[in-house]
Amino acid sequence: DAKTTQPPSMDCAEGRAANLPCNHSTISGNEYVYWYRQIHSQGPQYIIHGLKNNETNEMASLIITEDRKSSTLILPHATLRDTAVYYCIVRVAFWDKIIFGKGTRLHILP
């Protein structure tokens, strides 16, 4: 079973920042937080991951709380192409199998 909890859906206006929350209250000290997304029937796409520090790349930012029990994925300027299901995952290492939960269906509104 997935170790994360996410809202089933969210809306965000195009051009605004999309903030997607994730709870992982039972995360272990050696587990990373990963984010993937799946755009309509395509293969999942890696977005970002982190252990305890905040991370930023060309796609998004990841904010992890100090106690590591929750995190937020931030898409700084959402576009219609960001409409997808976003999955928050915790796992020990990149070679671990991925246990997908139900994710958050993000709708970007024009």
Place this chain on the structure above:
Amino acid sequence: NAGVMQNPRHLVRRRGQEARLRCSPMKGHSHVYWYRQLPEEGLKFMVYLQKENIIDESGMPKERFSAEFPKEGPSILRIQQVVRGDSAAYFCASSPGTGGVNEQFFGPGTRLTVL
């Protein structure tokens, strides 16, 4: 720099036939994973392979399903005597194992339809 390749992209089989799904990992990647997505459901892990070895097959159905990743050539997911409930999208992912970008990269999937 080709990504993960899967073929065929669409496969139609009649009940009782065999389905063979192929996955070519990214260049330099020695780890392959298979996931299944049933209609209107989430992605489920099936099996994790390295060259010539099955590392974790905890998500594989006990019967009719098998996977291999030979020394040469693509990884194969084989489903014998398909049933309608096998209709799904099957995704393959690969990772380098050591070095490189530490992540799993997914292919476009094979959509299996069982008539």
